Amino acid sequence: MSRTTGTAVSFSTRAKAHLSIARLDHSIKNLFVLPGIVVPLSLYPGLMTRHLAATLVWAFVSITLVACSNYVINEVLDAPFDRLHPTKKTRPAALGLVSIPAAYVQWILMMVVGVAIGWTISKPFAITALGLWLMGCAYNIQPLRTKDVPYLDVLTESVNNPLRMLLGWYAVAAWLVPPLSLLMCYWMIGCYFMALKRFSELREIGDRGVAGAYRASFKRYTSESLLVSVMFYASTAMLFFGAFVIRYRIELLLGFPLVALVMAIYLKLSFKHGSAVQNPEKLYREPGLMLWFIATVAVMVMLLFVRLPWLENIFMPTIPVVQPTGGAAVLSRVLPLRIELRGTGVGEG
Secondary structure (H helix, E strand, O other): OOOOOOOOOOOOHHHHHHHOOHHHHHHHHHHHHHHHHHHHHOOOOHHOOHHHHHHHHHHHHHHHHHHHHHHHHHHHHHHHHHHOOHHHHHHOOOOOOHHHHHHHHHHHHHHHHHHHHHHHOOOOHHHHHHHHHHHHHHOOOOOOOOOHOOOOOHHHHHHHHHHHHHHHHHOOOOOOOOOOOHHHHHHHHHHHHHHHHHHHHHHHOHHHHHHHHHHHHHHOOOOHHHHHHHHHHHHHHHHHHHHHHHHHHHHHHHHHHHHHHHHHHHHHHOOOOOOHHHHHHHHHHOHHHHHHHHHHHEEEHHHHHOOOOOHHHHHOOOOOOOOOHHHHHHHHHHHHHHHHHHOOOOOOO
């Protein structure tokens, strides 16, 4: 039941509530688009033009509108459950400050405008933007409502990461096929972050009954099962990261220790009372994490634009990869081809 039943809500209060449920402060998550922009630019620096700068501005407007559309439907459908949460009970929809019919119009309108803007950028961009919106529908709306299903909630919410990366990629080079290994790595990294968010939320609520009433998936999750899944997601992410690095940009190996450090700090934060891990848009309040995250991004971007041929020599295969007879001759032809492909941006198909 609405907390404002029987109480008139002023127009200004209603307007502020509708602006709030779009969660513009969550737009910080659009930074996940950046790898999709930087990687193709590292392969084709000539793409950096004034026209691209204007395209990227419109791309971020499109992505923000589609993402905000998903937040609107999330807030509307989750209002009954948010009232059971110690902090989310103060959200506008949970307080009854939102007009539900108007919110549905807001939800559809933001999606339509966002995808329409995306269509002016490229057809693959618009289709991916629509895919991002549809994943929001699957996550929030019955009969799917994957957010209520253990593990599937993490997997379907985190697929927004590679979708955001694709949006950045298609804004820069819609004709270039992105590497599957990079997309998979990005997906699993997102699962790592999301599983830790679930872990931190479950620890914060404490009472399993209350947690289960707030989020259906918590009826089956335990702290132990979530941490086990976190280990799986982290290991799988690094598997695909290694596959991408070895095949396309071996220089990124030098940045791996920083990636591992950021993931370790994030894990530690998830044990903290009132952790920002539960609200990623507030992670900027964690100076230690932000310092190492910025350093990691800077190093990884730099390594995307430099060549270190000596790394190829260090990691050159030392055991036969073909039949012993004539193997050396075959190997000498295969390796230069692999090195040459790394600089072309050829996708994995």
